[in-house]
Amino acid sequence: MAKTEVATDTYLVGIGVSPGISIGEINLLSHSASIDEWPIAEDEIAAELERFQWALQQAREQLLEIKASVSRKKHLREHLYILDTHLLILEDEMLVQGTEKEIQGGLNSEGALKRTLRKLRQMFENIEDEYLRDRSSDVDAVGSRLMRILTGENERSIADIGHKALVVAHDLSPAETMQMDREKVLGFVTDKGGQTSHTAILARSLEIPAVVGLETITSLVHDGLPAIIDGSNGIVILKPSEETFKEYLKRKQSYEYLEKELHGFRDLPAITTDNVRVTLRGNLEMASEFPVSRKHGTEGVGLYRTEFLYLGHNETPSEEEQIEAYREILTEMQPESVTIRTLDCGGDKIVSQLNVHDEANPAMGLRGIRFSLSEGNLFRTQLRAILRASVHGKVRIMFPMISGVVELQRSKRILREVQLELTRDGHAFDPDIEIGIMIETPSAVLLADVLAEQVDFFSIGTNDLIQYCLAVDRGNEHVAYLYEPLHPAILKALQMVCRAANNAGIDVCLCGEMAGEPIYALVLLGLGLHELSMNPGSIPRVKRVIRRLAKSDGEVLLQDLQQLQTAKEVSSHLDRKMRELLPDIFDQSLI
Template sequence: MASVKINNNRIWHGIGASSGIAIGQVKITDRSRVAVVETSVERSEIPFELERLKKALERAKAELSSLKQNIAAKRGDEHLQHIDTHLLLLDDTMLIGETSAIIEIESINAEGALKRTLHKLKEFFSGIEDEYLRERSADVETVVERVLRNMVGQKQEPISAIDGKVIVVAHDLSPADILQIDKTKVIGFMTDMGGKTSHSAILARALEIPAVVGMERITGEIEDGATVIIDGATGTVISNPDQETFREYLRRKQHYEYVERELLKLTDLPAVTLDGHSVSLKGNVEFIEEVPSIKRHGAEGIGLYRTEMLFFNRDSLPGEQEQFDAYAAIVREMSPAPVTIRTLDVGGDKILTDLNLGDEMNPALGVRAIRLSLRQQETFKTQLRAILRASALGKVRIFFPMISGVGEVRAAKAIVEEVKAELRAASVPFDEQIEIGVMIEIPSAVIIADLLAKEVDFFSVGTNDLIQYTLAIDRTNEHLSSLYEPLHPAVLRSLKMVVDAAHAAGIDACMCGEMAGDPEYLPILLGLGFDELSMNAVSIPRVKKILRRCTRKEAEDVAAHALTYSTAQDVESYLKSVIAARFSDSFD
């Protein structure tokens, strides 16, 4: 990623991974990839190479286990799931078996074989459409690099040894690295690798450390000890800033921290309009380490717990007990607030080798989500048993993704009833009155929302996919990004149909897509009548601030007016005029 010079400031733009501004000196930490030379070996040397692989794997496991113990002693258990993922990868039969086979068949050294395996896995991940899943390639690479370092005897300075207030610069940082960060010493970081959904980015947000990732070559372009500014919201990095720039970003940093402090004052205040109408604001989570942050920002519960992370980066499916332990930990942590758990939302393009689905021409429209669960009923029942058992520990709701018709809902509910009967027979406690909902993210579900509403206890609109499917836009395609329009009249009309159908049936209309967390959309969503909005942690107080400054009647007028426009651009212009007139000082 090339830098530019503006007024003698050298500026880069990466991916803003974790909001906040940090100003300090660069500390370059060697996290570069191990240079591997592939060499041929004699047949007689193959057992030696296999033993080298085995010992390097064992040393890597020992290192991670020791780190896990040290981190648990300092931080507790809530942040260790990422390290457990890496420990599981070190036992992965595909990783070990493939590498061993290459050594034996190709007669090459262990590090060369391991690099070949990594290349195959990276190729596999690069073909996955979902950004979150593509980023799991980084986990495999991190684990392989740890094994390679053990093979060649290359040591790394631990993050915990860093002294002084610095901004760490590295090729990449592993979850173990992030969890060793002392925030009094490391005030931010930036990396060559990574994306917004990489584990390093997720942990940075959970721990509230300003971070910029995906900078490609920053480790080779910035000097150790240089003064640097990083803006984790915009992804901007400025080295050796001039006095004017330094003062400007110092002002921004102070303002950002002031706004954050002020917003956090809203944490314990109710999410209620000026005329007394309440909207439940909840958090979206994937990992238990995100729970403290959503609680700190005032979430009234979890509106979307994505369970997919339990199924990734492995060649065998998680068992009932493993799933129960994960769900139970979050339910206990959130109790008495509710946790809404989405059943498995993956498909044939995901790394779940036990499912044996084969390749699909168009995975986005293929066997995924509820379609997959209904085809793989034993896997579905295992997950449902774990969720239902967790429901005995606190308030839990279940909802099914990618519902396209009533038949799917009835089939899924019938399986839930089978699992309930099995648990009753075994005297296993669960919530007999557990609520069941569906995600509305396909146009067919919108059109028959009135029929679906008779079958379930709540709707949850997944706007990311609903917009994508309604407008036939691949939201990951950079050439079509301008056509991804949340305010498109077709989208707004769809949202109104869903809310109206839910309320006519006496059930709640919820939203858990990105649209829910954008405070600019709050007047329209409130006016349409959504009962619950679920979002990332930092958005909660921002949305609450707008909510507490308007009336429901005012929002209903805004929504009704927005529905009269013919284009997304017209709706956006109107909405901006409303915000400028009523809420301009709330968008700092």
């Protein structure tokens, strides 16, 4: 079917996963192909099972070949674990046995694989947490590779691109992204994808502008079509007019100038004009992010998510496997500290091998510390691993989703028991390891003064705290507009937590998305927050703003904001104030 002619200045909005602006012509790699299903006779089942096993072996050989090639590229070596994850998925029982069961039921290999992938995808779609939900893209990537082998489909390869171009594809696997030539691929756009997929993480590491989740762009474009990719704002412009071209060329130049300017902030401290020091840390979850985090000047890790250790495995990770993962990040980040959050899954954050049951209301179900306390052996194994790894660097332990004193006391009691076990077994660990909790439930806010007396630090998880306080699921398009970080109730909640921490003399960090938004910097200073943890790419922008603000101005601003009654009023007042203080930054779209 012929494509409809694209109108001049056709704007498409997706998910910007890697910042920057690229201008060029499109190289269309692939479309979403339809897969046929057909019944097979009983005497064909054995041959079809053998064909599926052959496809698995072919996929392994392809991935091993790519891995050997990538290992020769220094700037990509830290991403090799992604290919190892895909190799593990090829052995996953749900994928392999699920497909074989469909074949044994009388379905061809392609159809059987298609049905199995659909079931796996539905399982992941029910996960609320974006990071865990985006791991489905790895299963999709492996499934697509197997499907191409089974169908004999020969797709145009990203490695074969011989000229500078903007790549458009239905989806790009991490393996394909690793094969990009940065001199040829100016940027890429896909129908599928999410903010925290491995492909998105690779794009940021490679510093290639990218927009994903556009759903139908492959059905709209053709080779040679001029386009603009704005990875900072998640915008793609097809067939730009001369006026639009000139505008974005200026934006591209401004962005590249700003990036050079921000690079100069890497080794500078985040100190306000009235001499208040703010520590800016990174939120990390995997080895590939360490170099990027360092590049942006992170001062340690304020939130190390451990959920990825439980994905891509047929069994939960052993104590030794976890020790090695923690040792790696602690060694990399020395002498800075690393705050390791214990497993935050369950309910909406399903990890299949943990046998989590479906729940009617997963966001308020068996998740976070509740899940860990219900899975005693798993919790103890993780605590043993963190403690044993603590000899390799400065580490802090953080318990997620604490809603009251009893949960905290039970968690600390188990930790003490594990410490006694390690001492008895002759294993060394840091006896003075700091213990903290995430403040992300309204009950934790109301009990902050009591909880502060029993821990060494607080970490405010604003993403969940805002949702729970306002009773808003930001992933629900019907109520997402009510997700308001500057809601007066949220400001009061943050102030209660900061006051309780300060009165108890403990550290308090904010590690939600608010931390990485420069527009909120003055409010957070006014609250008395001296530690922020964010996506490492946000650190230079937040640092640049903090170095030109005074904490005293933030305290005055906070008093003014507390007189307002709606989030809209607060947002408007803050916007005016930031434009007044830093017009050269907040009067521009690039900050």
